Amino acid sequence: MSLKKVLNPLRAEISSPLLERTGFRNIFDMFESTWKKHPNKDIVLYKIETAHWGSMTYTDMRDGALDCAAGLLFLGLSKKDRVTFVCNNRYEWMMMDLALHRIGAINVTNYVTPDPEKLVLSELSFNINNSGSRVAFVASRYLYRFMEGMEDNMFPTLEKIIVFDMEDDNQDRKDIISFSEFLKIGRKHKALLSKYNEKVTLDDTATIIYTSGSTGVPKGVELTHGNLLSNVENILTMIDLRETDIEMSFLPLGHVFERIINYLLIRFGGTVGYAESINTIADDAQVIKPTVFPSVPRVFEKFKAKVEENARSKGGLSYSIYKWATGVGSKVTDGKKDPFTLLQYSIAKKLVFDKVVKKLGGRVRFFVSSSAPLSRETANFFKSMNFQILEAYGMTEAGPLISINRNGKERIGTVGEFIPELQWKIADDGEIWIKGPSIMKGFWNRPDAEAEAFEDGWFKTGDIGTVSEDGYLTITDRKKNLIKTSNGKYVPPAPIEDKLVSNQYISQAMVIGDNRPHCSAIIVPDFQRLESYAQENNIHYTNYQELAENPSIRNFYQEVIKKETLHLPHHEQPKKVLIGSTEWTWESGELTPTQKVRRTIILKKFRNEIEKLYSS
Missing domain, CATH: 3.30.300.30 (ANL, C-terminal domain)
Structure with a gap:
């Protein structure tokens, strides 16, 4: 199916030969393609409770997603209806996301704080009501706080609340059921799926993601199945992803960066390991043993600071060895590989680097850093230990990745090269303008914001940047900053x-x-x-x-x-x-x-x- 449809009159005509080659009609179609190849392979790892972990195969996930899709149909939902989530990263989120894609309903994301008491009800209220979401899936730990909003009539569009981790009970409220009961409903009414005739296409909206509203009223970014899938296919031409890879997932699934990484792993038959939270990464990495580790600069900076502090706290000799080791590592990664330096590196690896690698599960092949600039000092720290950090650049409206450093060709201080199907130019004031198949469908019910964001078919990123002669992009700052x-x-x-x-x-x-x-x-x-x-x-x-x-x-x-x-x-x-x-x-x-x-x-x-x- 071609993406050559003008979804928004302000946008340029878009095309993705890379996606067209796959024959995928939608995101669920992509998932099923992988399921057929790897039915018994684990798709997710997740923590059940402290020190106890579970897993699901691609077949388990498909069965659950189809049960959920049937459950949604039984509740009266269908194509274009909106469903929202108030929960942490979890396998049920992936299952429901796939279920929504199966019937063409739309995933409306929210950000949730680790502390339920600090859940921002005003933001939830805006997102849910602005999108007209009919059903909310809520983790039990957030239910009490969420119900405070319900009691104050903050979510008038909601018809049903489905709760993860809630025991079945005979509560009085008919608008609240447990996720396990919802699954039973779906299994009982599985026949609804075979009668469902709505076709889900690449041009259909897959998700609405609300910007964080750091400078004003949040805007709902509409991304289609084609936007997201074309971004997946473009990224795969630039990074070394394998079906044996396991991702460490802890960044919020409400953000498109984490979700696109999940889709990349699904596309290749990989495994997603859901950490309990950002605070349990070190412990969870010992179980998940990730090979791919997406994160944001703040997390990398904290990890670097902790390693250095540990070395310093052990005394002068330990810290001196640490500084010597990172110095040797920098020499090797900068190309100095004479026999004596390599001998020093093997000693440094045994004394320092292997211990650091072990703290992250011992198998990380590469990190991906996005969301904000990564400092040269932090990048050099990881490089000195022979870690690859692929610094990337993206934004929700771009679906999301715009550029990324390639494996083995990474250049510190840059965010790599533009993905192949994305056209770009630098405006007179230095702003980066882009067009391509992954650029958003538009802003939900905000034509005024769309008119401001596009010019002559180009999406104006709001970022100031420069491009080297060989195509590496460097971001200077946000234009508004x-x-x-x-x-x-x-x-x-x-x-x-x-x-x-x-x-x-x-x-x-x-x-x-x-x-x-x-x-x-x-x-x-x-x-x-x-x-x-x-x-x-x-x-x-x-x-x-x-x-x-x-x-x-x-x-x-x-x-x-x-x-x-x-x-x-x-x-x-x-x-x-x-x-x-x-x-x-x-x-x-x-x-x-x-x-x-x-x-x-x-x-x-x-x-x-x-x-x-x-x-x-």
């Missing part, structure tokens, strides 16, 4: 922030200075290391806030920032610093679910301190 000082100087904050967080004493950073005479930095310290510094320098405190407000600590960070940014043009160097006393997190609102800084939230949080900083 560029700082213009009161002196008329433009400052891209992202590279400065990357440099700051590479310092061992800084955990998080945000550069400010729009319409101000100079730039400043808001930072969150690495408090574990800062406490050691305070102890060594006889700085007394009773809590982190008191430590952050100490004049000696402020002077210390002023010097740290000055040292880290000396190489920058004068107008890009932060002249003053604000020190936060608590880490920025998704749960507390300063980060998006993919760990990007929500600048407007932080500016609001530090509003008084910022005014005081500049007035002084």
